[in-house]
Amino acid sequence: MISTESLSKRFPRVTALDRLSVDIGPGVTGLVGANGAGKSTLIKILLGLSPATEGRADVLGLDVATEGAAIRERVGYMPEHDCLPPDVSATEFVVHMARMSGLPPTAARERTADTLRHVGLYEERYRPIGGYSTGMKQRVKLAQALVHDPQLVFLDEPTNGLDPVGRDDMLGLIRRVHTDFGISVLVTSHLLGELERTCDHVVVIDGGKLLRSSSTTDFTQTTTTLAVEVTDTDEHPDGTRALRDALHARGVTTDAGGGLPGAGHTLLLTAEGEETYDLVRDLVADLGLGLVRMEQRRHHIAEVFRPDQTQQREGTDRRHQGTDSERKEAVHHGG
Ligand SMILES: Nc1ncnc2c1ncn2[C@@H]1O[C@H](COP(=O)(O)OP(=O)(O)OP(=O)(O)O)[C@@H](O)[C@H]1O
Numbered sequence: 312m313i314s315t316e317s318l319s320k321r322f323p324r325v326t327a328l329d330r331l332s333v334d335i336g337p338g339v340t341g342l343v344g345a346n347g348a349g350k351s352t353l354i355k356i357l358l359g360l361s362p363a364t365e366g367r368a369d370v371l372g373l374d375v376a377t378e379g380a381a382i383r384e385r386v387g388y389m390p391e392h393d394c395l396p397p398d399v400s401a402t403e404f405v406v407h408m409a410r411m412s413g414l415p416p417t418a419a420r421e422r423t424a425d426t427l428r429h430v431g432l433y434e435e436r437y438r439p440i441g442g443y444s445t446g447m448k449q450r451v452k453l454a455q456a457l458v459h460d461p462q463l464v465f466l467d468e469p470t471n472g473l474d475p476v477g478r479d480d481m482l483g484l485i486r487r488v489h490t491d492f493g494i495s496v497l498v499t500s501h502l503l504g505e506l507e508r509t510c511d512h513v514v515v516i517d518g519g520k521l522l523r524s525s526s527t528t529d530f531t532q533t534t535t536t537l538a539v540e541v542t543d544t545d546e547h548p549d550g551t552r553a554l555r556d557a558l559h560a561r562g563v564t565t566d567a568g569g570g571l572p573g574a575g576h577t578l579l580l581t582a583e584g585e586e587t588y589d590l591v592r593d594l595v596a597d598l599g600l601g602l603v604r605m606e607q608r609r610h611h612i613a614e615v616f617r618p619d620q621t622q623q624r625e626g627t628d629r630r631h632q633g634t635d636s637e638r639k640e641a642v643h644h645g646g
Pocket residue numbers: 322323325326327344345346347348349350351352353391468501632
């Protein structure tokens with residue numbers, strides 16, 4: 312869908328993109344980076360709105376340097392900042408955008424009604440946008456990006472300014488853009504954790520450089536930590552403790568499952584191999600406990616970028632433009 316080769320964008324005082332080479336396939340892809348990492352700059356180049364200083368890129372097989380208009384016919388764009396006229400209604404605005412994309416009047420009105428319904432705007436769609444909440448405005452921006460039935464949409468920070476429930480709703484909506492309509496999505500965020508459930512693939516950039524591009528499942532690969540949860544019985548009113556003592560007697564150390572759901576009832580231990588699973592199973596059976604779960608823990612995306620790695624990068628790469636606190640939020644957010 313998207314391919315860039317050694318793509319750079321230099322402003323007089325800042326290198327916004329630095330020899331970025333990345334391939335992005337169909338599906339939902341997250342483009343993650345702290346504020347100032349170069350996400351919006353990349354999107355503007357991919358839309359053919361801003362020329363690259365160096366390198367090349369194509370979108371849907373079209374060259375961004377020479378075929379920008381053809382790209383914009385096939386790609387929807389939801390900009391980051393508030394750009395909506397306050398004194399027209401969502402319906403009027405989205406019909407206008409559909410007409411600008413070349414749809415005839417009747418088709419524009421029909422597509423607008425369908426799209427606004429899809430993003431969850433109903434009666435409110437006839438009221439002036441100026442009175443909308445941030446969440447409703449974000450939905451109008453999403454609707455105008457979808458109204459001309461594009462093959463691909465670029466969504467720039469669509470969860471900005473939303474509360475946690477609004478974020479979840481927006482992320483669910485984004486997922487459905489792909490599952491219900493088959494439209495591929497490139498969505499940017501400065502929060503690593505929030506894209507974990509939404510995206511098939513994640514591209515991380517920092518200071519305009521590619522840090523990592525991989526499938527979400529590779530990011531959240533399994534660890535060797537085993538989480539075990541057991542029931543209590545009359546004989547062992549604290550089943551977790553009984554199992555822990557039995558494991559300790561066999562020389563296996565455990566941790567309480569701090570931070571995991573049901574923390575007090577979860578034992579964490581390191582799986583050395585098959586024999587660890589067999590040992591837990593046999594001890595649980597010997598004690599007469601019920602085994603509720605025994606599973607390998609998975610990483611969260613945010614754990615892939617540990618604070619020490621971040622500090623090392625900060626030491627060597629001073630071009631990062633975001634503040635420390637922005638970066639910490641981006642890197643540490645646990646989803
Ligand atoms: N027109 C411009 N002139 C000069 N510098 C610019 C321009 N546009 C962007 N920059 C700089 O390029 C860098 C990357 O900006 P960009 O907007 O792409 O980052 P971003 O990852 O989208 O962050 P944000 O989410 O804060 O917009 C920043 O340092 C920014 O100040």
